[in-house]
Amino acid sequence: MDEQPRLMHSHTGVGMAGHPGLPQHMQEGTGGTDGDGRKQDIGDILQQIMTITDQSLDEAQARKHALNCHRMKPALFNVLCEIKEKTVLSIRGAQEEEPPDPQLMRLDNMLLAEGVSGPEKGGGSAAAAAAAAASGGAGADNSAEHSDYRAKLSQIRQIYHTELEKYEQACNEFTTHVMNLLREQSRTRPISPKEIERMVSIIHRKFSSIQMQLKQSTCEAVMILRSRFLDARRKRRNFNKQATEILNEYFYSHLSNPYPSEEAKEELAKKCAITVAQVSNWFGNKRIRYKKNIGKFQEEANMYAARTAVNAANASSHGSQANSPSTPNSAGETGSFHCFL
DNA sequence: TTCGATGATTTACG
DNA sequence: CGTAAATCATCGAA
Numbered sequence: 001m002d003e004q005p006r007l008m009h010s011h012t013g014v015g016m017a018g019h020p021g022l023p024q025h026m027q028e029g030t031g032g033t034d035g036d037g038r039k040q041d042i043g044d045i046l047q048q049i050m051t052i053t054d055q056s057l058d059e060a061q062a063r064k065h066a067l068n069c070h071r072m073k074p075a076l077f078n079v080l081c082e083i084k085e086k087t088v089l090s091i092r093g094a095q096e097e098e099p100p101d102p103q104l105m106r107l108d109n110m111l112l113a114e115g116v117s118g119p120e121k122g123g124g125s126a127a128a129a130a131a132a133a134a135s136g137g138a139g140a141d142n143s144a145e146h147s148d149y150r151a152k153l154s155q156i157r158q159i160y161h162t163e164l165e166k167y168e169q170a171c172n173e174f175t176t177h178v179m180n181l182l183r184e185q186s187r188t189r190p191i192s193p194k195e196i197e198r199m200v201s202i203i204h205r206k207f208s209s210i211q212m213q214l215k216q217s218t219c220e221a222v223m224i225l226r227s228r229f230l231d232a233r234r235k236r237r238n239f240n241k242q243a244t245e246i247l248n249e250y251f252y253s254h255l256s257n258p259y260p261s262e263e264a265k266e267e268l269a270k271k272c273a274i275t276v277a278q279v280s281n282w283f284g285n286k287r288i289r290y291k292k293n294i295g296k297f298q299e300e301a302n303m304y305a306a307r308t309a310v311n312a313a314n315a316s317s318h319g320s321q322a323n324s325p326s327t328p329n330s331a332g333e334t335g336s337f338h339c340f341l
Numbered sequence: 342t343t344c345g346a347t348g349a350t351t352t353a354c355g
Numbered sequence: 356c357g358t359a360a361a362t363c364a365t366c367g368a369a
Contacts (some may be wrong), residue, residue, distance in 0.1 A: 284357095
């Protein structure tokens with residue numbers, strides 16, 4: 001018990017040795033009563049704490065070193081450890097395993113689905129470009145919009161990735177910094193690995209909440225982009241003249257059974273530079289609209305019938321081919337009113 | 342701005 | 356599932 005004052009005094013003595021500039025008035029108190037001395041010691045320590053920011057780094061280092069080298073340091077450290085051991089139990093309860101945030105997962109999934117996060121989809125854009133090139137002039141307008149969308153998306157992706165990387169780096173830097181600090185401090189105060197772990201997880205949580213904000217805003221940006229562009233697929237564009245002619249040609253030359261097979265649809269889609277689904281849509285629309293008002297389409301029907309007839313005639317005269325089964329067939333069908341109904 | 346044409350989507354059915 | 360039918364939403368010419 002009586003070691004305490006001695007320890008304190010020698011402590012301050014060490015401190016004073018390292019800091020000649022500190023106020024000396026406390027030193028004079030050593031001659032007073034025990035209680036007074038203790039109070040003065042506390043005041044001394046407080047004073048030192050208050051002026052700690054005035055110290056230079058070198059002074060602080062010297063002071064720390066002095067503390068570490070003090071002969072009573074291990075004993076005091078053990079005491080601190082013991083105290084800590086008893087109090088730390090209450091803290092441990094606060095550490096619960098947090099489940100993965102469902103909202104964060106939702107954001108992650110969406111970013112992944114949109115191709116913002118995850119692997120760089122260079123192949124995807126190349127494929128799209130190839131497809132656009134293959135479709136020729138037909139898909140030009142469509143691909144123009146698409147490439148615009150793609151460019152904006154990749155812009156978002158780039159920003160997202162650089163920001164994410166920045167956060168990641170900052171987080172790592174900060175973590176290692178804190179770890180170093182704690183490791184350094186663990187020489188003078190007891191710090192359990194669990195505490196370090198906890199501190200790291202706190203840091204990570206903080207940074208991940210920042211990341212979540214980033215993901216949130218990225219998602220919003222993508223959503224806006226989607227509504228502006230991809231939902232513009234609902235903002236339809238009429239097929240070009242050539243495509244409509246090809247489709248009409250097929251329709252009127254198969255008027256008795258205007259239901260192209262899957263293969264036929266694929267071929268038509270390829271020829272018209274549209275998708276098979278669009279071919280299906282077109283035939284669905286055409287059939288119902290033709291049926292609803294045959295008279296309105298009569299002119300069109302005759303026109304295509306004549307055209308196919310001329311084509312067939314040209315083909316037969318030029319190639320002198322005996323077999324041209326589609327020609328009489330189509331001509332006959334176009335005239336007939338008892339079509340696919 | 343209007344209005345018919347037209348591609349896409351939705352609903353219902355076998 | 357593919358299709359018919361109704362409906363939506365936009366286009367494009369008048």
